[in-house]
Amino acid sequence: xxxxxxxGAMLLALTFLFAGIKxxxxxxxxxxxxxxxxxxxxAFSKFAAFxxxxxxxxxxPTLLLPTKPLIIYQLISFIMLIFxxxxxxxxxxxxxxxxxxxxESSVLDWQDLLRNTILFLASLLLCIAPPLQIFNLQxxxxxxxxxxxxxxxINLKSISxxxxxx
Numbered sequence: 625x626x627x628x629x630x631x632g633a634m635l636l637a638l639t640f641l642f643a644g645i646k647x648x649x650x651x652x653x654x655x656x657x658x659x660x661x662x663x664x665x666x667a668f669s670k671f672a673a674f675x676x677x678x679x680x681x682x683x684x685p686t687l688l689l690p691t692k693p694l695i696i697y698q699l700i701s702f703i704m705l706i707f708x709x710x711x712x713x714x715x716x717x718x719x720x721x722x723x724x725x726x727x728e729s730s731v732l733d734w735q736d737l738l739r740n741t742i743l744f745l746a747s748l749l750l751c752i753a754p755p756l757q758i759f760n761l762q763x764x765x766x767x768x769x770x771x772x773x774x775x776x777x778i779n780l781k782s783i784s785x786x787x788x789x790x
Contacts (some may be wrong), residue, residue: 630755630763632746634770636700637687639743642774644680646727651677654724672719677738691757697750704744711737726778735780742777 647654655673658664664672683703686696711732714721721732725739753759776783 625753629753630729631766632749633755637684637772640680701747704747707740739777
């Protein structure tokens, strides 16, 4: 169970690192998305965008610390729960919400819900079984598996489009 939890920690760390870096590169576009899709007031949108990016980037060093209190894992789960409810709300209401998930502007759909649900389950796993704090070949293997899954999660829409193209 600890190896699976370690895999989940790596998956979350790499995902949030990638998402935070991509959003910081397109900061103005991300800020505009918050204003248009989520009705964040213009005066507050820059602060909101900066806060979201900072939280995403802060998850990586937090997960790499040798000892972590349970509250850290619970906060990560809470963030992921919010990220699950946004596409769920979109799908249930039919409302079109533009998102800058992983630095690409797109409309939220079932693929975003699937991606966020996988990450939410990984965050819940951290609350149940803390990850291992050792480094060995198994951990390195888990790291590369997590990196591969992050790549699949990030490119889920492109893969789906490719598979359904004629």
